[in-house]
Amino acid sequence: MKADATLDCIGLYCPMPIAHTANKLKELEVGQVLEILADDEGIKEDMPAWCRATGNELLGIEEEAGGYKVYIKKSK
Amino acid sequence: MQEKVTLVVFSGEMDKALAAFNIAIGAVSMGMEVTMFFTFWGLNIIKRNEGSIKSRGIMRKMLNFMNRGGSKRLPLSKFHMFGLGKWMMGKLMRDAKFPSVDELIATAREAGVKFIACTNSMGIMGISKEAFIPEVDSFAGVATYLAEAKEGKVNLFI
Numbered sequence: 001m002k003a004d005a006t007l008d009c010i011g012l013y014c015p016m017p018i019a020h021t022a023n024k025l026k027e028l029e030v031g032q033v034l035e036i037l038a039d040d041e042g043i044k045e046d047m048p049a050w051c052r053a054t055g056n057e058l059l060g061i062e063e064e065a066g067g068y069k070v071y072i073k074k075s076k
Numbered sequence: 077m078q079e080k081v082t083l084v085v086f087s088g089e090m091d092k093a094l095a096a097f098n099i100a101i102g103a104v105s106m107g108m109e110v111t112m113f114f115t116f117w118g119l120n121i122i123k124r125n126e127g128s129i130k131s132r133g134i135m136r137k138m139l140n141f142m143n144r145g146g147s148k149r150l151p152l153s154k155f156h157m158f159g160l161g162k163w164m165m166g167k168l169m170r171d172a173k174f175p176s177v178d179e180l181i182a183t184a185r186e187a188g189v190k191f192i193a194c195t196n197s198m199g200i201m202g203i204s205k206e207a208f209i210p211e212v213d214s215f216a217g218v219a220t221y222l223a224e225a226k227e228g229k230v231n232l233f234i
Contacts, residue, residue, distance in 0.1 A: 014098065015098050015105065022104075
C-alpha cells in the first residue's frame with residue numbers, strides 16, 4: 001500500500017504507538033495516508049479502536065515477519 | 077464537546093503510576109480531554125525530585141522524611157524488596173524501551189493532560205506548593221474533581 005508518510009514504532013509498547021500516531025497524523029493533510037510500523041501485538045486491536053474513536057479510516061493492517069504495517073487515512 | 081476522562085491517582089507506587097499515565101496518554105491520543113487528580117500517596121508522583129520537602133511540626137517532618145516522594149523514588153507495589161525489585165523492573169523497562177515515570181509525565185503534559193494536586197492531602201501532610209513539579213496546573217479539592225468527573229465518560233480511581 002502507498003503511504004504519504006511512515007512512522008516507525010518498532011520496539012515501542014502501548015500506549016506509545018497510538019500516542020505517536022496521534023501526533024504524526026496532525027502533520028498530515030486530510031486524505032493523506034500514514035503507514036505505521038509496529039511490533040507490539042496489541043496494535044492489531046488498538047489501531048482499529050483508535051480509528052473508531054477518532055474518526056480516521058483504517059485502510060488495513062498487514063502482518064509480516066517481525067511486525068505489522070498499519071495504514072490509516074486521515075479523515076478529518 | 078470533547079469527551080472527558082478523569083483519573084484519581086491515590087497510590088504512590090511506580091507500577092500504579094505507569095498504569096495511570098498509560099491510560100491518560102492513550103485517552104488524549106484518542107482526542108479525549110484528560111484530568112489527573114493526585115491525592116494522598118499519589119502526590120508523591122508529582123513531587124519534585126530535587127531538594128528537601130519542608131514542613132512544620134515533628135510528625136509532619138518525620139512523615140515527609142520517610143515519605144519523600146518524587147517520580148524517581150517511587151517503590152513497586154509488589155516485589156519492591158528494598159529497591160532490588162524496583163531496580164530490576166527499571167532495567168526490564170529500559171531494555172524494552174518503555175518510558176520511565178518521568179518521561180511519561182513529560183509526554184502526558186505535552187499531549188495536554190491536566191494535573192491537579194489535592195489541597196486536602198497537602199494540608200494534612202503539611203506539603204506546600206513548592207514541593208511539586210511546575211507541571212501541576214492547579215491545586216484544588218473534591219468539588220473540582222466531581223465537576224469534571226460528572227461530565228466524564230471514563231472516571232478511574234488508581
